[in-house]
Amino acid sequence: xxxxxxxxxxxxxxxxxxxxxxxxxVWLASELMFFAGLFAAYFALAAANEPWPPAAVDLPALRAxxxxxxxxxxxxxxxxxxxxxxxxxxxxxxxxxxxxxxAGGIFLADQVLEYRDTGFGIGTDxxxxxxxxxxxxxxxxxxxxxxxxxxxxxxxxSGSAWAAEGTQLLAxxxxxxxxxxxxxxxxxYLIR
Numbered sequence: 001x002x003x004x005x006x007x008x009x010x011x012x013x014x015x016x017x018x019x020x021x022x023x024x025x026v027w028l029a030s031e032l033m034f035f036a037g038l039f040a041a042y043f044a045l046a047a048a049n050e051p052w053p054p055a056a057v058d059l060p061a062l063r064a065x066x067x068x069x070x071x072x073x074x075x076x077x078x079x080x081x082x083x084x085x086x087x088x089x090x091x092x093x094x095x096x097x098x099x100x101x102x103a104g105g106i107f108l109a110d111q112v113l114e115y116r117d118t119g120f121g122i123g124t125d126x127x128x129x130x131x132x133x134x135x136x137x138x139x140x141x142x143x144x145x146x147x148x149x150x151x152x153x154x155x156x157x158s159g160s161a162w163a164a165e166g167t168q169l170l171a172x173x174x175x176x177x178x179x180x181x182x183x184x185x186x187x188x189y190l191i192r
Contacts, residue, residue: 024169028176031141035180038134042187045126053127053192057120061189067110068185071142071178074103078149078174085167090156093167097153100174104146107181111139131188138177138184145170145177 046052077100084093120128156163
């Protein structure tokens, strides 16, 4: 079918997909492949090392599970922020983002403290290395999400026209961070 004059696929969108949404999906797909590679490395190291994890490793699974629950609960805050931004209620959206940032910050602080208290690190052995890499890269993605939330909250409060879509995109990214957090927790603390 011929497009009306002046109407292009880019201007009308494809099934409601804006360029930023498509870009985010492509980028998250590449990040998913990155983490899949890290998880593959973990399982390859586990297969090559006996025992796995080393006998001296005693990870606080209950503590990590509780803080993982805090991260999962933060998904409610970012969901409510996206709904409020679409309403549009910028101050409510910024408030929900602030609550989400608080929960994410609590989780990240626990990750740092837990890593400090483990007694092993990237140079200790294969388990220490892959543990540090998985925790570091998940924490880095989480920190990036917290910075993005601060930027989007500022745009919401300043009345930016892009803030509603930015909040929605941020919510997708945060869901990704939560899913990776659950996977990291399951692999490091539950699967033996």
